[in-house]
Amino acid sequence: MRRSCCVVLVLSIAAVAPPAQARDKESSWSRAGAPLPANAFVPPESRDNNAVAQLNAFAAGDVEDYSGGGILDEVRLGVLTFWQRNGESEEGIYATGQVLFDPFVGPFENRILNVVLRPRPHLGGNVSPDGTDQIFGGVTWTVPIWRFFAEASFGGTIHNGPLSGAEVSVGCRVLFRESLALGLELGPHWRVVGGIDHSSHAGLCDGENDGLTHIGGSIGYRF
Numbered sequence: 001m002r003r004s005c006c007v008v009l010v011l012s013i014a015a016v017a018p019p020a021q022a023r024d025k026e027s028s029w030s031r032a033g034a035p036l037p038a039n040a041f042v043p044p045e046s047r048d049n050n051a052v053a054q055l056n057a058f059a060a061g062d063v064e065d066y067s068g069g070g071i072l073d074e075v076r077l078g079v080l081t082f083w084q085r086n087g088e089s090e091e092g093i094y095a096t097g098q099v100l101f102d103p104f105v106g107p108f109e110n111r112i113l114n115v116v117l118r119p120r121p122h123l124g125g126n127v128s129p130d131g132t133d134q135i136f137g138g139v140t141w142t143v144p145i146w147r148f149f150a151e152a153s154f155g156g157t158i159h160n161g162p163l164s165g166a167e168v169s170v171g172c173r174v175l176f177r178e179s180l181a182l183g184l185e186l187g188p189h190w191r192v193v194g195g196i197d198h199s200s201h202a203g204l205c206d207g208e209n210d211g212l213t214h215i216g217g218s219i220g221y222r223f
Contacts, residue, residue: 070223073120074100076193078218082131082168083196084210090131090161090168094214098124100140115143122153132161132168132212134199136177149191151181157199157212164208171207175199183220191220 119139138155181195200211
Protein backbone atom coordinates (compact mmCIF):
# COMPACT_ATOMS: atom_id res chain seq x y z
CA MET A 1 0.00 0.00 0.00
CA ARG A 2 2.84 2.41 0.91
CA ARG A 3 4.66 1.53 -2.34
CA SER A 4 1.55 2.23 -4.38
CA CYS A 5 1.15 5.65 -2.75
CA CYS A 6 4.77 6.56 -3.59
CA VAL A 7 4.28 5.62 -7.24
CA VAL A 8 1.12 7.74 -7.47
CA LEU A 9 2.92 10.72 -5.84
CA VAL A 10 5.87 10.53 -8.27
CA LEU A 11 3.58 10.35 -11.31
CA SER A 12 1.58 13.35 -10.07
CA ILE A 13 4.72 15.49 -9.62
CA ALA A 14 5.98 14.50 -13.12
CA ALA A 15 2.68 15.47 -14.68
CA VAL A 16 2.61 18.90 -13.03
CA ALA A 17 6.32 19.91 -13.36
CA PRO A 18 7.42 21.47 -16.71
CA PRO A 19 9.98 19.54 -18.73
CA ALA A 20 13.65 20.39 -18.16
CA GLN A 21 14.09 21.53 -21.76
CA ALA A 22 11.60 24.34 -21.23
CA ARG A 23 13.98 26.01 -18.77
CA ASP A 24 17.06 25.77 -21.06
CA LYS A 25 18.24 28.96 -22.82
CA GLU A 26 18.34 29.11 -26.60
CA SER A 27 21.58 27.74 -28.00
CA SER A 28 23.13 26.78 -31.31
CA TRP A 29 21.94 23.30 -30.76
CA SER A 30 18.35 24.34 -30.16
CA ARG A 31 18.45 26.46 -33.31
CA ALA A 32 19.92 23.69 -35.47
CA GLY A 33 16.57 22.62 -36.82
CA ALA A 34 15.19 26.12 -37.42
CA PRO A 35 14.47 27.15 -41.05
CA LEU A 36 16.93 29.46 -42.83
CA PRO A 37 16.01 33.16 -43.04
CA ALA A 38 14.43 34.31 -46.26
CA ASN A 39 17.53 36.26 -47.37
CA ALA A 40 20.06 33.51 -46.68
CA PHE A 41 20.15 32.33 -50.30
CA VAL A 42 20.23 34.49 -53.41
CA PRO A 43 19.17 32.65 -56.54
CA PRO A 44 21.58 32.90 -59.50
CA GLU A 45 19.15 34.90 -61.62
CA SER A 46 19.01 37.63 -58.95
CA ARG A 47 22.77 38.08 -59.03
CA ASP A 48 22.54 39.32 -62.62
CA ASN A 49 20.78 42.44 -61.34
CA ASN A 50 23.74 43.46 -59.13
CA ALA A 51 25.13 45.88 -61.74
CA VAL A 52 21.77 47.65 -62.00
CA ALA A 53 21.46 47.79 -58.22
CA GLN A 54 24.95 49.27 -57.89
CA LEU A 55 24.14 51.92 -60.51
CA ASN A 56 20.95 52.85 -58.66
CA ALA A 57 22.86 52.99 -55.37
CA PHE A 58 25.42 55.31 -56.97
CA ALA A 59 22.72 57.65 -58.24
CA ALA A 60 20.97 57.72 -54.87
CA GLY A 61 24.15 57.78 -52.76
CA ASP A 62 25.75 60.57 -50.85
CA VAL A 63 27.56 63.22 -52.87
CA GLU A 64 29.45 66.37 -52.12
CA ASP A 65 26.60 68.88 -52.11
CA TYR A 66 28.78 72.00 -51.67
CA SER A 67 26.51 73.47 -49.02
CA GLY A 68 28.80 74.76 -46.32
CA GLY A 69 26.06 76.73 -44.65
CA GLY A 70 27.38 80.08 -45.87
CA ILE A 71 27.90 81.84 -49.18
CA LEU A 72 31.59 81.29 -49.90
CA ASP A 73 32.63 77.68 -50.52
CA GLU A 74 36.22 77.74 -51.83
CA VAL A 75 39.16 80.05 -52.60
CA ARG A 76 41.90 79.20 -55.12
CA LEU A 77 45.27 80.75 -55.96
CA GLY A 78 47.65 79.60 -58.69
CA VAL A 79 49.87 80.31 -61.67
CA LEU A 80 49.22 79.99 -65.41
CA THR A 81 51.16 80.16 -68.65
CA PHE A 82 49.86 81.13 -72.08
CA TRP A 83 49.38 78.24 -74.50
CA GLN A 84 48.20 78.44 -78.09
CA ARG A 85 48.23 75.65 -80.65
CA ASN A 86 48.76 78.02 -83.58
CA GLY A 87 52.08 79.25 -82.16
CA GLU A 88 50.86 82.75 -81.31
CA SER A 89 51.65 83.50 -77.71
CA GLU A 90 51.93 86.03 -74.91
CA GLU A 91 55.02 86.04 -72.75
CA GLY A 92 55.18 85.75 -68.99
CA ILE A 93 53.53 83.99 -66.11
CA TYR A 94 50.01 84.81 -64.93
CA ALA A 95 48.85 84.89 -61.34
CA THR A 96 45.29 83.61 -61.05
CA GLY A 97 42.72 83.48 -58.31
CA GLN A 98 39.05 82.75 -57.97
CA VAL A 99 36.33 82.19 -55.42
CA LEU A 100 33.61 79.57 -55.74
CA PHE A 101 30.27 80.05 -54.00
CA ASP A 102 27.67 77.63 -52.67
CA PRO A 103 25.07 76.54 -55.25
CA PHE A 104 21.88 78.57 -55.49
CA VAL A 105 19.61 75.55 -54.92
CA GLY A 106 19.56 72.93 -52.15
CA PRO A 107 20.80 69.36 -52.56
CA PHE A 108 18.76 66.66 -54.27
CA GLU A 109 18.49 63.02 -53.16
CA ASN A 110 20.14 61.93 -56.38
CA ARG A 111 23.87 62.16 -57.09
CA ILE A 112 23.50 62.79 -60.82
CA LEU A 113 21.03 65.63 -60.27
CA ASN A 114 23.38 67.14 -57.70
CA VAL A 115 26.20 67.21 -60.24
CA VAL A 116 24.15 68.49 -63.18
CA LEU A 117 21.71 70.91 -61.55
CA ARG A 118 23.85 72.34 -58.74
CA PRO A 119 26.93 74.02 -60.26
CA ARG A 120 28.90 76.45 -58.12
CA PRO A 121 29.02 80.09 -59.25
CA HIS A 122 32.58 81.41 -59.54
CA LEU A 123 34.32 84.78 -59.90
CA GLY A 124 38.03 85.28 -60.57
CA GLY A 125 40.81 86.92 -62.53
CA ASN A 126 44.22 86.54 -64.21
CA VAL A 127 46.97 89.16 -63.87
CA SER A 128 50.28 89.40 -65.75
CA PRO A 129 52.81 92.24 -66.22
CA ASP A 130 53.48 91.08 -69.79
CA GLY A 131 50.15 89.66 -70.95
CA THR A 132 46.41 90.24 -70.99
CA ASP A 133 44.60 90.71 -67.70
CA GLN A 134 41.13 89.19 -67.28
CA ILE A 135 38.17 89.25 -64.92
CA PHE A 136 35.86 86.28 -65.38
CA GLY A 137 32.75 84.70 -63.92
CA GLY A 138 30.40 81.80 -64.55
CA VAL A 139 29.42 78.44 -63.10
CA THR A 140 31.48 75.32 -62.34
CA TRP A 141 30.29 71.70 -62.42
CA THR A 142 32.22 69.24 -60.24
CA VAL A 143 32.18 65.42 -60.48
CA PRO A 144 33.71 63.59 -57.44
CA ILE A 145 35.78 60.50 -58.30
CA TRP A 146 36.95 59.01 -54.97
CA ARG A 147 39.71 61.37 -53.77
CA PHE A 148 39.86 62.98 -57.21
CA PHE A 149 37.38 65.21 -59.00
CA ALA A 150 36.79 66.55 -62.51
CA GLU A 151 35.52 70.02 -63.30
CA ALA A 152 34.04 71.93 -66.22
CA SER A 153 33.04 75.58 -66.24
CA PHE A 154 31.35 78.05 -68.56
CA GLY A 155 30.90 81.81 -68.36
CA GLY A 156 32.27 85.10 -69.65
CA THR A 157 35.31 87.35 -69.27
CA ILE A 158 36.35 90.98 -69.70
CA HIS A 159 39.98 91.66 -70.68
CA ASN A 160 42.39 94.49 -71.51
CA GLY A 161 44.20 92.79 -74.40
CA PRO A 162 44.50 94.10 -77.99
CA LEU A 163 41.45 93.65 -80.22
CA SER A 164 43.39 93.75 -83.52
CA GLY A 165 46.82 94.27 -85.04
CA ALA A 166 48.80 92.28 -82.44
CA GLU A 167 50.25 88.79 -82.40
CA VAL A 168 47.33 87.75 -80.21
CA SER A 169 44.17 89.73 -81.06
CA VAL A 170 40.77 88.72 -79.80
CA GLY A 171 38.36 91.04 -81.59
CA CYS A 172 35.97 91.77 -78.70
CA ARG A 173 36.31 93.20 -75.24
CA VAL A 174 33.84 90.69 -73.77
CA LEU A 175 34.42 86.98 -74.51
CA PHE A 176 33.06 83.58 -73.66
CA ARG A 177 35.22 81.55 -71.28
CA GLU A 178 35.26 77.81 -70.60
CA SER A 179 37.63 75.52 -68.70
CA LEU A 180 38.39 71.89 -67.86
CA ALA A 181 40.29 70.69 -64.78
CA LEU A 182 41.29 67.68 -62.68
CA GLY A 183 41.86 67.88 -58.95
CA LEU A 184 43.02 65.89 -55.93
CA GLU A 185 41.60 66.17 -52.42
CA LEU A 186 44.37 66.57 -49.82
CA GLY A 187 42.02 66.49 -46.83
CA PRO A 188 38.77 68.05 -45.65
CA HIS A 189 39.90 71.56 -46.68
CA TRP A 190 42.90 71.54 -49.06
CA ARG A 191 43.04 70.46 -52.71
CA VAL A 192 45.24 70.87 -55.78
CA VAL A 193 43.81 71.55 -59.23
CA GLY A 194 45.36 71.54 -62.71
CA GLY A 195 43.58 72.52 -65.90
CA ILE A 196 43.14 74.57 -69.05
CA ASP A 197 40.92 77.56 -69.86
CA HIS A 198 40.03 79.23 -73.16
CA SER A 199 38.36 82.55 -74.00
CA SER A 200 37.07 83.71 -77.40
CA HIS A 201 34.06 85.40 -79.01
CA ALA A 202 33.00 82.30 -81.00
CA GLY A 203 32.47 84.37 -84.13
CA LEU A 204 29.73 86.49 -82.57
CA CYS A 205 31.51 89.80 -83.23
CA ASP A 206 33.60 91.17 -86.10
CA GLY A 207 37.38 91.17 -86.09
CA GLU A 208 40.13 88.74 -85.21
CA ASN A 209 39.58 85.81 -82.89
CA ASP A 210 42.93 84.35 -81.83
CA GLY A 211 41.57 83.56 -78.36
CA LEU A 212 43.23 83.44 -74.96
CA THR A 213 44.26 80.00 -73.70
CA HIS A 214 46.10 79.16 -70.48
CA ILE A 215 47.29 76.04 -68.69
CA GLY A 216 48.39 75.84 -65.07
CA GLY A 217 47.54 74.82 -61.55
CA SER A 218 46.25 76.18 -58.28
CA ILE A 219 45.78 75.33 -54.63
CA GLY A 220 42.29 75.52 -53.19
CA TYR A 221 40.97 75.87 -49.65
CA ARG A 222 37.39 74.84 -48.86
CA PHE A 223 35.53 76.33 -45.93
